[in-house]
Amino acid sequence: MSASTDVAPVAATRTPDGAPRKPRREWGNPLLAVAAWLMGIVFVLPVVWMVLTSFHSEEAAATNPPSLAAPLTLDGYREFFGVGTGLSPWPALLNSLTASVLSTVIVLLLAIPAAYALSIRPVRKWTDVLFFFLSTRMLPAVAGLLPIYLFAQYTGLLDNIWLLIVLYTSMNLPIAVWMMRSFLAEVPGEILEAAAMDGAGLLKTLRTVVGPIILPGVAATSLICFIFSWNELLMARVLTGTVAGTSPVYLTGFVTSQGLFLAQVCAAAFVVSLPVIIAGFAAQDKLVQGLSLGAVK
Amino acid sequence: MSTTLERTTAGTTASPPPERSGTALRRSADWARRAPLLPALVFLIVVTQLPFVVTLVISFMNWNAYYPDEVRFTGFDNYARVLTDVNMRNAIWVTILLTVVVVLVSLLLGLVAALLLDRQFRGRGIVRTMMITPFLVVPVAAALLWKHALFNPEYGLLNGTLTAIWRLFGSDDAPQPDWISTAPLVSVEVALIWQWTPFMMLILLAGLQSRPLDVIEAARIDGASSWQIFRYMTFPHLRQYLELGGLLGAIYIVQNFDAVFTITSGGLGTANLPYTIYQTFYQAHDYGRASAAGVVVVIGTIIIATLALRTVSSLFREENAR
Numbered sequence: 258m259s260a261s262t263d264v265a266p267v268a269a270t271r272t273p274d275g276a277p278r279k280p281r282r283e284w285g286n287p288l289l290a291v292a293a294w295l296m297g298i299v300f301v302l303p304v305v306w307m308v309l310t311s312f313h314s315e316e317a318a319a320t321n322p323p324s325l326a327a328p329l330t331l332d333g334y335r336e337f338f339g340v341g342t343g344l345s346p347w348p349a350l351l352n353s354l355t356a357s358v359l360s361t362v363i364v365l366l367l368a369i370p371a372a373y374a375l376s377i378r379p380v381r382k383w384t385d386v387l388f389f390f391l392s393t394r395m396l397p398a399v400a401g402l403l404p405i406y407l408f409a410q411y412t413g414l415l416d417n418i419w420l421l422i423v424l425y426t427s428m429n430l431p432i433a434v435w436m437m438r439s440f441l442a443e444v445p446g447e448i449l450e451a452a453a454m455d456g457a458g459l460l461k462t463l464r465t466v467v468g469p470i471i472l473p474g475v476a477a478t479s480l481i482c483f484i485f486s487w488n489e490l491l492m493a494r495v496l497t498g499t500v501a502g503t504s505p506v507y508l509t510g511f512v513t514s515q516g517l518f519l520a521q522v523c524a525a526a527f528v529v530s531l532p533v534i535i536a537g538f539a540a541q542d543k544l545v546q547g548l549s550l551g552a553v554k
Numbered sequence: 555m556s557t558t559l560e561r562t563t564a565g566t567t568a569s570p571p572p573e574r575s576g577t578a579l580r581r582s583a584d585w586a587r588r589a590p591l592l593p594a595l596v597f598l599i600v601v602t603q604l605p606f607v608v609t610l611v612i613s614f615m616n617w618n619a620y621y622p623d624e625v626r627f628t629g630f631d632n633y634a635r636v637l638t639d640v641n642m643r644n645a646i647w648v649t650i651l652l653t654v655v656v657v658l659v660s661l662l663l664g665l666v667a668a669l670l671l672d673r674q675f676r677g678r679g680i681v682r683t684m685m686i687t688p689f690l691v692v693p694v695a696a697a698l699l700w701k702h703a704l705f706n707p708e709y710g711l712l713n714g715t716l717t718a719i720w721r722l723f724g725s726d727d728a729p730q731p732d733w734i735s736t737a738p739l740v741s742v743e744v745a746l747i748w749q750w751t752p753f754m755m756l757i758l759l760a761g762l763q764s765r766p767l768d769v770i771e772a773a774r775i776d777g778a779s780s781w782q783i784f785r786y787m788t789f790p791h792l793r794q795y796l797e798l799g800g801l802l803g804a805i806y807i808v809q810n811f812d813a814v815f816t817i818t819s820g821g822l823g824t825a826n827l828p829y830t831i832y833q834t835f836y837q838a839h840d841y842g843r844a845s846a847a848g849v850v851v852v853i854g855t856i857i858i859a860t861l862a863l864r865t866v867s868s869l870f871r872e873e874n875a876r
Binding site (some may be wrong): 297310319368378379397400401494508511527530534537541 | 591815817858859863
């Protein structure tokens with residue numbers, strides 16, 4: 258390993274924008290690479306098992322010891338999509354999609370102007386406001402759920418997807434404000450001044466100058482809000498029923514065992530997780546920023 | 555047009571400079587700045603703060619939906635009942651235990667994973683992706699996966715693997731424990747640790763990669779050993795990232811409902827506070843007691859959240875000082 262002239266000391270420099278380079282450290286122990294691979298395999302194994310089982314027949318899925326090389330079939334998926342029973346998960350999947358996408362759109366409409374007022378043209382005491390946003394995210398959802406439930410019962414909003422959309426918006430708004438603020442703060446001031454010199458109005462500046470710079474940030478923020486909304490169970494479980502029930506609520510139908518149904522459970526778990534897996538891999542680089550509420554880049 | 559010119563420097567400046575042209579003008583300029591902020595702020599206060607105030611009020615009331623004629627204020631009765639009731643006390647204990655175990659173990663595993671991934675090796679990107687995957691499984695789906703496909707005593711992967719290993723050595727009586735009944739809380743914890751280790755790993759990896767590498771390189775040249783560098787340079791730098799991961803993880807796991815609901819349905823002594831509150835108001839319809847328990851959770855969360863906010867704010871100041 259030491260023979261490779263990978264020029265380690267040079268790695269200590271920083272890239273022009275001040276971000277530290279990825280470390281190139283040589284501990285010189287190939288065992289550590291093996292350990293890393295082993296750990297990765299152990300962690301991904303349950304997911305691989307889930308996908309594999311979903312393509313097995315129910316009989317093959319329920320053997321002990323497990324039959325790894327059983328023939329592949331789509332029966333689990335047919336069962337899940339209700340080909341035989343007529344019980345379809347599509348309404349639940351569509352409800353999840355509606356709630357996640359619409360709440361994400363509203364979050365962006367509210368968060369981008371707020372982030373603007375916290376970075377480009379900051380209000381007085383903007384850090385206090387920023388931390389107020391964050392503190393609301395830390396309030397446990399279960400503590401405010403009862404009044405919301407009573408309110409929904411009183412106004413007839415129970416089992417209405419719009420109630421979830423509003424709640425998911427409030428759940429994701431603090432994260433979105435934090436993320437968007439950090440992206441907007443990266444817009445160089447000189448560009449804005451130059452645009453103003455050239456006579457560009459506020460809206461034009463936002464559209465033609467700021468917009469393109471923050472677009473990747475907007476995309477990452479949307480994906481993270483989408484994931485949080487798609488995953489949410491507690492509020493959906495309490496506030497929706499047969500009409501507006503989301504996919505996690507639909508999955509709770511599999512909590513009690515129903516004979517041979519393992520392949521179907523795995524198919525269900527995989528189908529419902531697939532949008533999150535795709536969104537998560539797409540947002541991989543910004544994932545940590547969203548999860549740490551913007552505190553870590 | 556001139557509005558953009560007023561803009562102070564890099565966007566991260568503190569409050570704007572005071573304008574000398576009269577208070578009225580300044581006030582209207584202030585409101586122009588605040589305007590874009592207001593919709594989000596008002597929305598959040600109405601949707602998150604208002605319900606909590608109502609919860610606080612209900613927590614002082616005797617209110618059970620089954621006895622609508624007996625609704626009245628009773629002072630601290632609900633709190634007394636929450637803190638003396640065996641189920642509630644157990645729930646508080648389970649919540650603390652679950653949170654502490656899951657946070658500490660996933661923090662430790664996340665640290666190991668982050669240190670392993672902070673090196674150059676073949677397939678580093680693939681291993682990183684493999685490590686992140688558990689976090690991207692919908693929580694309910696992950697809990698179902700553990701409950702049915704892994705822990706199941708008859709055909710779960712864990713017992714299946716035991717059978718396969720025992721067969722390999724020519725034995726037919728492999729141990730086949732019923733994981734969830736024998737160790738219900740540990741089962742829930744294992745499933746949660748599996749999901750939260752990637753979260754910790756991502757935060758710690760970001761911490762590792764923000765180390766001042768020139769200083770570490772200098773120490774290495776001066777003859778510091780890998781352990782010394784870790785102990786005296788990496789670890790102190792990583793400390794606030796460890797704090798951040800631990801505190802944010804704690805905030806999320808204190809609120810956990812999905813895993814408890816799915817894996818054990820709150821049975822076998824695994825009901826934590828969110829699950830118990832859910833049951834108290836959704837099934838027993840005891841609104842007063844559920845609200846008092848909710849307030850107890852909030853008080854616990856505020857303690858963690860205050861610490862978390864302090865860590866975030868110190869990281870935040872460093873980030874802006876760069």
